Amino acid sequence: NAGVMQNPRHLVRRRGQEARLRCSPMKGHSHVYWYRQLPEEGLKFMVYLQKENIIDESGMPKERFSAEFPKEGPSILRIQQVVRGDSAAYFCASSPPYTSYEQYFGPGTRLTVT
Amino acid sequence: QKEVEQNSGPLSVPEGAIASLNCTYSDRGSQSFFWYRQYSGKSPELIMSIYSNGDKEDGRFTAQLNKASQYVSLLIRDSQPSDSATYLCAVNSGGYQKVTFGTGTKLQVIP
16 A cells, blocks of 8 residues: 655755645545645644645645645645745645544655755 | 643663653643654654553553643653654644644664
């Protein structure tokens, strides 16, 4: 059973470009979470999604950031007009429905803005 | 007040000793508690889950939960250099599937 998949693993963008990060949850998992982690800092919750629904986006900046989890295909975190402060590791996690909230993480996408 | 608090460390223990990692949380209604291990440059890995008061053992790891005192701890017996990592405490305190992470405790096991 494949784990959570994220791509790309490394992404370099120039200031002002768009970054698009993808996450495929574990088989059978219907809940997806996105986190951001700056070097030597903790995990910061960004958004929690189920298929076709955003459940909680309280941790996501109001501007430039958006997330979706369509009926078909991976979840996508989109960052428009990236700035240097967006450079971080972005982790996706997934969890199965109707269970005890255990989250399983993907390998992350390291975003570097030059 | 932070929802989930951990001492950032680093916590240094000699190889073979017991490492004790602690975590406190603010929401008395919290029901599910997790410990994750994160190696430098890697993603968090779930190592323990605990849902009821008392101890839960898995190999060299023991999770302890005390809901009355609102703390959860992780004991690592016979610590190995390969245990050197940051340990994240996570707590589910909402009515849905969201957990809150502490900032983590960095553990260093000295050979």
